[in-house]
Amino acid sequence: MEQTDQEISNRTQKFDFNKAVKDLMDGKRLNGKDGILTPL
Numbered sequence: 001m002e003q004t005d006q007e008i009s010n011r012t013q014k015f016d017f018n019k020a021v022k023d024l025m026d027g028k029r030l031n032g033k034d035g036i037l038t039p040l
Contacts, residue, residue, distance in 0.1 A: 015039045 020036045029035045 023036050024030070030037050032038070
């Protein structure tokens, strides 16, 4: 099943890469309910 660019954009638009890097440097977890990668 192929996804359109719009569907992918809608799913990932809430992911802020810069915030993710900052959170990672601050020691926040990558996975789990509140993890950095959860929005993906």
